[in-house]
Amino acid sequence: xxxxxxxxxxxxxxxxxxxxxxxxxxxxxxxxxxxxxxxxxxxxxxxxxxxxxxxxxxxxxxxxxxxxxxxxxxxxxxxxxxxxxxxxxxxxxxxxxxxxxxxxxxxxxxxxxxxxxxxxxxxxxxxxxxxxxxxxxxxxxxxxxxxxxxxxxxxxxxxxxxxxxxxxxxxxxxxxxxxxxxxxxxxxxxxxxxxxxxxxxxxxxxxxxxxxxxxxxxxxxxxxxx
Amino acid sequence: xxxxxxxxxxxxxxxxxxxxxxxxxxxxxxxxxxxxxxxxxxxxxxxxxxxxxxxxxxxxxxxxxxxxxxxxxxxxxxxxxxxxxxxxxxxxxxxxxxxxxxxxxxxxxxxxxxxxxxxxxxxxxxxxxxxxxxxxxxxxxxxxxxxxxxxxxxxxxxxxxxxxxxxxxxxxxxxxxxxxxxxxxxxxxxxxxxxxxxxxxxxxxxxxxxxxxxxxxxxxxxxxxx
DNA sequence: CTATAAATATGACATTTATCACGTTTGGCT
DNA sequence: AGCCAAACGTGATAAATGTCATATTTATAG
Numbered sequence: 127x128x129x130x131x132x133x134x135x136x137x138x139x140x141x142x143x144x145x146x147x148x149x150x151x152x153x154x155x156x157x158x159x160x161x162x163x164x165x166x167x168x169x170x171x172x173x174x175x176x177x178x179x180x181x182x183x184x185x186x187x188x189x190x191x192x193x194x195x196x197x198x199x200x201x202x203x204x205x206x207x208x209x210x211x212x213x214x215x216x217x218x219x220x221x222x223x224x225x226x227x228x229x230x231x232x233x234x235x236x237x238x239x240x241x242x243x244x245x246x247x248x249x250x251x252x253x254x255x256x257x258x259x260x261x262x263x264x265x266x267x268x269x270x271x272x273x274x275x276x277x278x279x280x281x282x283x284x285x286x287x288x289x290x291x292x293x294x295x296x297x298x299x300x301x302x303x304x305x306x307x308x309x310x311x312x313x314x315x316x317x318x319x320x321x322x323x324x325x326x327x328x329x330x331x332x333x334x335x336x337x338x339x340x341x342x343x344x345x346x347x348x349x350x351x352x
Numbered sequence: 353x354x355x356x357x358x359x360x361x362x363x364x365x366x367x368x369x370x371x372x373x374x375x376x377x378x379x380x381x382x383x384x385x386x387x388x389x390x391x392x393x394x395x396x397x398x399x400x401x402x403x404x405x406x407x408x409x410x411x412x413x414x415x416x417x418x419x420x421x422x423x424x425x426x427x428x429x430x431x432x433x434x435x436x437x438x439x440x441x442x443x444x445x446x447x448x449x450x451x452x453x454x455x456x457x458x459x460x461x462x463x464x465x466x467x468x469x470x471x472x473x474x475x476x477x478x479x480x481x482x483x484x485x486x487x488x489x490x491x492x493x494x495x496x497x498x499x500x501x502x503x504x505x506x507x508x509x510x511x512x513x514x515x516x517x518x519x520x521x522x523x524x525x526x527x528x529x530x531x532x533x534x535x536x537x538x539x540x541x542x543x544x545x546x547x548x549x550x551x552x553x554x555x556x557x558x559x560x561x562x563x564x565x566x567x568x569x570x571x572x573x574x575x576x577x578x
Numbered sequence: 579c580t581a582t583a584a585a586t587a588t589g590a591c592a593t594t595t596a597t598c599a600c601g602t603t604t605g606g607c608t
Numbered sequence: 609a610g611c612c613a614a615a616c617g618t619g620a621t622a623a624a625t626g627t628c629a630t631a632t633t634t635a636t637a638g
Contacts, residue, residue, distance in 0.1 A: 192499070192578075199494065211487055214480055214484045243477070247469075250469070251440075251470075254480050255440055257483050258440045258483060262446055264487060265490055267494055268423075268494045269417070271539070272540075276595070315597075317617085321617085531586065541625075543586095543587085543625095544624090544626070546585095546588085547587085562586095562633095579638105581637090581638090582637085583634100585633080585634070586632080588629105590628090591629105592626080592628095594625075595623085598619105598621080599618100599619085599621100600618090603614100603615080604613100604614085605613090606612090607612085607613105
């Protein structure tokens with residue numbers, strides 16, 4: 127079994143507040159899964175009874191709308207915990223979690239997390255802070271949805287993807303989303319997203335290399351996003 | 353001094369998890385304020401260093417946009433805590449809190465809350481759950497902003513106002529928002545909001561009595577909102 | 579009570595964005 | 609390689625919503 131005490135990813139989450147003994151408990155209770163691109167970790171309505179610690183890969187949290195479109199609420203990468211909210215609220219998942227790139231995740235049962243929460247103040251505070259961080263981000267997203275145009279939101283999202291996931295040696299964005307997924311992130315129709323990418327390409331703010339995207343003029347993108 | 357142990361409002365918040373001794377501490381550290389309609393409790397960027405427990409009245413959490421419009425993120429009423437998020441994240445307020453109707457609030461210093469958080473598991477869990485509740489609501493709002501039309505969001509918001517705040521003896525909604533505020537809640541222009549209210553009025557789903565609103569056909573409004 | 583400002587209301591028009599239709603390219607798969 | 613499905617791209621058009629102008633009503637200060 128992979129020991130959690132050697133896991134770098136654990137250090138990035140609230141789980142870094144655990145002491146030696148607790149880490150051993152964690153290692154004994156966790157289960158590791160590999161999830162292929164496109165597969166679900168859990169679906170809306172499912173009772174998960176624990177959290178998933180993302181070791182590797184990229185996932186998306188989304189909700190399917192009546193018209194079949196997938197609104198992406200958040201992307202997750204290694205060093206983030208999935209399913210915290212519904213576990214704490216004692217509710218089935220409100221969103222579906224799927225892999226955007228092949229993932230490796232560790233499942234940690236609810237009982238463990240609750241145990242740590244009740245006995246380790248540092249852990250409970252960090253967990254709390256991470257939920258608060260999500261809340262702040264969600265509120266800001268909500269405001270952006272109303273106050274910004276689709277083009278501004280696209281620019282903002284591209285910058286965020288660059289920031290959060292970085293770029294490949296050839297300067298293209300590391301996370302590779304389909305146009306449809308990108309549209310789902312900014313909350314628009316796929317066609318509109320494609321059109322606006324073309325616009326930004328013509329304006330030389332970005333460059334489209336096949337399906338990949340290079341941010342050519344970060345400064346101008348930032349200005350546009352405001 | 354108003355004793356917290358007799359306060360009904362306290363019972364509605366996470367503060368109901370406090371024991372007798374803690375409630376006495378709370379009563380000694382809190383400060384009560386009266387805030388008139390239109391006045392701010394705190395503004396974006398301010399460091400609050402504590403939370404506000406809403407005893408009476410209605411408040412709005414909002415963010416001003418570049419074009420001068422106020423996007424309302426959430427309405428709060430008695431039995432809710434304000435400023436939890438920024439206190440826990442150790443950040444200045446991300447939003448401005450203003451009274452929509454005359455309010456009475458109690459300020460509780462950060463040190464007290466953190467103390468309770470660290471020594472009372474039931475309290476920390478409840479506080480956590482309340483932040484999680486906010487997060488869920490925010491995510492659902494975000495999705496609604498993208499997936500629903502303005503008319504649907506208006507219907508949804510009217511139903512929510514009815515649900516959360518109730519109606520006066522004459523059947524009009526108890527919270528009285530200006531059209532501008534209502535527009536700020538659903539994320540649209542004031543004129544669009546007014547126009548859609550007129551539409552709903554003509555369709556007899558609501559009735560406009562001066563500035564007040566009566567929900568005449570809740571069932572139809574619900575259907576419309578979906 | 580009146581003057582004045584603020585809120586509500588509505589029309590005309592511009593803009594943004596979605597939708598539909600269709601063609602092209604790309605990426606597995608046998 | 610060659611086929612098929614999925615992803616990408618673009619034009620034409622419609623629908624939703626924002627903006628500006630301008631009444632009208634309501635609230636408020638003096």
